[in-house]
Amino acid sequence: MHKGLYYFFSIAMLSVFLTKITKAAVTIYEKKKVIIIGASSGIGRELASVFVKNGYLVGALSRNEEKLKAAQEEFGEDFIYELGDVQNNESIDSVKTLITKLGGCDIFIMNAGIWDDARQDLHTKAVLETLDWKQLLIDQQNVINTNVTGFSHMANFAFEYFVQQKQGHFVGISSVDAVRGNPWAPTYSASKAFESIFMQGWRSIFEMAELPIHITDIRPGFIATHPLNEGMFWIEPLDVAGQAIFEAIQSKEKIAYITKRWETFAQYLLTVPDATYNFLASNFGIRSLDINLENQGSAIQ
Ligand SMILES: NC(=O)c1ccc[n+]([C@@H]2O[C@H](COP(=O)([O-])OP(=O)(O)OC[C@H]3O[C@@H](n4cnc5c(N)ncnc54)[C@H](OP(=O)(O)O)[C@@H]3O)[C@@H](O)[C@H]2O)c1
Secondary structure, three states, X not given: OOHHHHHHHHHHHHHHHHHHHHHHHHHHHHOOEEEEXXXXXXXXHHHHHHHHHOOOEEEEEEOOHHHHXXXXXXXXXXXXXXXXXXXXXXXXXXXXXXXXXXXXXXXXXXXXXXXXXXXXXXXXXXXXXXXXXXXXXXXXXXXXXXXXXXXXXXXXXXXXXXXXXXXXXXEEEOOHHHHOOOOXXXXXXXXHHHHHHHHHHHHHHHHHOOOOEEEEXXXXXXXXXXXXXXXXXXXXXXXXXXXXXXXXXXXXOOEEEEOXXXXXXXXXXXXXXXHHHHHHHHHHOOOOOOXXXXXXXXXXX
């Protein structure tokens, strides 16, 4: 080949190559980064899917590697994960690793939550008289360790990170149950009240400090994440809930009921007298507690 032609083709090839690399680098650089705690199943996994589809890089943390691997195979290279248990302080190191791998964090979603204190039906005198109080305490502590201690631990880490970054968006997946004590799972609803009130207090702190750190309190009703939720009233399919939560985050809503009709229900729950509330809870709460919760996981509202 003529030398001039050779140089021409070499330079052309090199510039095509460099353009491609630059484009890829810019794309990665421009992509927003979201961390999702508790993304191996249910709402968290659905959110990961929605965020990846919308061009985000997603970093996920939870305990079940098999499920996380399956999610990675489905969502592709924009989804990365680390193993971690929010009950364990060392999980913060895994979150740090995720942030390093992603190259930052714009949105931090604390979704991990459990409802283990619903393992025992507490509603009749006969049940109460023979209740396994020791087991109840173990279940309650498990809920508190995940939904209260784990939640505040993750939130504090995110807040510190966002304060140093001088901006950010924290999202907590609380529940409609935050508004009134649920007789099917008193510790769970108390833990969700903690999450919502905690977020309210911190939102005020950031507003008073004039820092652009947003906090969105997501309060789902019944979402179809679990067999125990099947047949519950107003149950929302997972994809509808995922999209609604994504939109609430995009518009930086302070509190978002998922879906919106649950807001009216929550207002109603706050105002009805105890007798009406108890009637509603016994007729429309989770009814299938004779199902083995050890095998089923836990139904959640
Ligand atoms: N489903 C509903 O109807 C509903 C209604 C209102 C509120 N919520 C709230 O929505 C959130 C998600 O519920 P879901 O129905 O999607 O439940 P889910 O399907 O059981 O998913 C829970 C997620 O949290 C993770 N997780 C649980 N404990 C963890 C721990 N100690 N450390 C790290 N990750 C942990 C689980 O992953 P690993 O098991 O892999 O760790 C899983 O990815 C919860 O906070 C729940 O309270 C749900």
